[in-house]
Amino acid sequence: SQQGEEDPQALSIQEGENATMNCSYKTSINNLQWYRQNSGRGLVHLILIRSNEREKHSGRLRVTLDTSKKSSSLLITASRAADTASYFCATVPYNNNDMRFGAGTRLTVKP
Amino acid sequence: DGGITQSPKYLFRKEGQNVTLSCEQNLNHDAMYWYRQDPGQGLRLIYYSQIVNDFQKGDIAEGYSVSREKKESFPLTVTSAQKNPTAFYLCASSNPGGKGYGYTFGSGTRLTVV
Numbered sequence: 608s609q610q611g612e613e614d615p616q617a618l619s620i621q622e623g624e625n626a627t628m629n630c631s632y633k634t635s636i637n638n639l640q641w642y643r644q645n646s647g648r649g650l651v652h653l654i655l656i657r658s659n660e661r662e663k664h665s666g667r668l669r670v671t672l673d674t675s676k677k678s679s680s681l682l683i684t685a686s687r688a689a690d691t692a693s694y695f696c697a698t699v700p701y702n703n704n705d706m707r708f709g710a711g712t713r714l715t716v717k718p
Numbered sequence: 719d720g721g722i723t724q725s726p727k728y729l730f731r732k733e734g735q736n737v738t739l740s741c742e743q744n745l746n747h748d749a750m751y752w753y754r755q756d757p758g759q760g761l762r763l764i765y766y767s768q769i770v771n772d773f774q775k776g777d778i779a780e781g782y783s784v785s786r787e788k789k790e791s792f793p794l795t796v797t798s799a800q801k802n803p804t805a806f807y808l809c810a811s812s813n814p815g816g817k818g819y820g821y822t823f824g825s826g827t828r829l830t831v832v
Binding site: 640642647648649650651652655695705707708709710711 | 760806822
């Protein structure tokens with residue numbers, strides 16, 4: 608079963624703008640992760656946030672986690688055309704070690 | 719360089735055939751996973767393995783089988799019982815056991831039924 612749901616399904620912005628993607632999930636988690644996928648390729652791990660953390664930064668990425676609302680957001684600042692990809696959130700539950708993915712947000716950054 | 723290698727990159731299967739997708743990792747990761755991705759959709763978990771000689775069904779295991787005889791290898795067999803196997807298959811690994819660490823993914827195998 609899918610755990611996370613990303614919103615929006617697709618996002619188109621101009622280079623230099625910020626991109627915000629949201630993720631909602633259903634069950635208690637140990638951690639939440641964000642991944643990037645270029646078309647037809649494997650996924651690349653971007654950032655992990657644990658259930659006891661509220662915010663993490665990595666370069667131009669900022670992730671927030673609100674466990675009371677069971678939601679997370681990924682902010683990409685000063686976007687570049689090379690950021691064009693699909694972005695997925697994934698959750699790892701407390702009771703086992705397997706990870707579930709959402710359907711993803713397709714981000715297009717126009718030069 | 720350490721990583722995960724999936725082969726082949728493209729695979730064509732005739733109706734009623736079994737095919738096996740290869741996944742090898744040299745990261746010394748304990749856990750390995752198989753996911754299926756359909757066009758425009760997220761990943762769905764097929765099978766996962768936390769240790770050698772042990773594996774668990776994911777959400778869509780019907781029509782698939784796996785083995786974990788070596789730590790480095792986690793092949794996936796798509797059997798003739800899988801009615802709609804055309805999809806993109808992704809293998810991943812993690813250590814230790816997945817909690818608190820990101821997954822490393824292979825580059826995928828695209829399977830098409832002809």
